[in-house]
Amino acid sequence: MEMYQLNDGFDLPKVGFGTYRLNGTAGARRIGSALNIGYRLIDSAFNYENEGVVGQAIKNSSVPRDQITVTSKLPGRHHHYQEALETIQESVTRMGLDYLDLYLIHWPNPQKDLYVEAWQALIDAQRWGWIRSIGVSNFLPEHIERLEKETGVLPAVNQVELHPFFNQAEQRKFDASKKIITEAWSPLGRANDLLQNETIKEIATTHHKSIVQIILRWHLQLGVVPIPKASHVSRQQDNLAIFDFTLSNEEIATINQLSRADGRTFDQDPARYEEF
Numbered sequence: 001m002e003m004y005q006l007n008d009g010f011d012l013p014k015v016g017f018g019t020y021r022l023n024g025t026a027g028a029r030r031i032g033s034a035l036n037i038g039y040r041l042i043d044s045a046f047n048y049e050n051e052g053v054v055g056q057a058i059k060n061s062s063v064p065r066d067q068i069t070v071t072s073k074l075p076g077r078h079h080h081y082q083e084a085l086e087t088i089q090e091s092v093t094r095m096g097l098d099y100l101d102l103y104l105i106h107w108p109n110p111q112k113d114l115y116v117e118a119w120q121a122l123i124d125a126q127r128w129g130w131i132r133s134i135g136v137s138n139f140l141p142e143h144i145e146r147l148e149k150e151t152g153v154l155p156a157v158n159q160v161e162l163h164p165f166f167n168q169a170e171q172r173k174f175d176a177s178k179k180i181i182t183e184a185w186s187p188l189g190r191a192n193d194l195l196q197n198e199t200i201k202e203i204a205t206t207h208h209k210s211i212v213q214i215i216l217r218w219h220l221q222l223g224v225v226p227i228p229k230a231s232h233v234s235r236q237q238d239n240l241a242i243f244d245f246t247l248s249n250e251e252i253a254t255i256n257q258l259s260r261a262d263g264r265t266f267d268q269d270p271a272r273y274e275e276f
């Protein structure tokens with residue numbers, strides 16, 4: 001697996017595996033097969049209610065623990081400093097691991113306005129060795145600027161909704177200017193009509209690849225880390241087979257033109273939308 005270097009010196013795999021809705025024994029099996037196939041970045045969250053089976057899949061896997069980057073996220077209802085610390089401890093314990101590699105604030109919830117306090121908890125948990133790298137999710141530039149101003153610590157990662165229908169050009173530029181790696185959630189648009197798009201289909205035919213592989217390669221060439229979720233082993237494999245071809249600058253530009261201001265899958269604009 002190819003890696004990026006984070007602004008804190010640690011490595012981050014260039015492609016990850018999403019686990020939303022992978023729960024229970026079946027979920028553990030699917031996460032286990034992803035590890036077997038070669039995924040080394042696993043994305044979870046306190047709110048997915050699957051930290052237990054993610055940890056179990058990691059424990060049962062033959063892949064050494066230190067080669068896996070496991071992520072979880074702090075839910076909006078626990079942004080108060082002390083609650084945030086306890087939630088991080090709960091995440092680590094549920095996973096059955098000694099530490100987590102990456103912990104993100106799941107949503108900024110700006111109306112509640114407690115995300116700076118939550119960030120201070122992540123900074124301290126990192127200092128105490130409970131988590132290795134710290135980051136955010138769904139943070140807009142103004143939220144990140146506030147973290148920097150009030151704590152002096154920038155996130156290593158910002159995980160945002162990003163796919164060809166909503167390509168986040170401005171946010172990516174901002175993240176890059178702060179040496180923050182952008183991760184893409186719903187990188188396949190949750191398998192909506194994006195996967196039937198005629199423009200991408202034409203590019204796929206040229207390269208003898210699938211539409212999904214073209215989309216994931218586009219993410220890779222933008223310097224973004226996609227974390228596609230796939231239940232089926234064959235799809236998990238296909239989604240990693242993106243390192244043996246290159247899209248031209250024209251093809252990248254053509255896909256970039258598909259982005260629309262209203263291209264979010266469920267209109268979850270972090271300036272207004274809050275999640276707890």
Ligand SMILES: NC(=O)c1ccc[n+]([C@@H]2O[C@H](COP(=O)([O-])OP(=O)(O)OC[C@H]3O[C@@H](n4cnc5c(N)ncnc54)[C@H](OP(=O)(O)O)[C@@H]3O)[C@@H](O)[C@H]2O)c1
Binds near residue numbers: 186
């Ligand atoms: N931070 C946040 O606020 C946030 C929000 C949403 C998601 N996430 C994270 O991002 C991850 C990915 O996003 P997502 O799960 O919403 O959507 P996604 O990865 O864009 O799409 C998942 C869908 O694509 C299908 N799929 C995967 N590979 C395929 C292939 N090769 N061919 C055809 N279909 C394929 C999957 O089907 P099957 O599963 O049936 O195989 C599933 O229905 C989540 O699992 C979660 O970890 C984070």
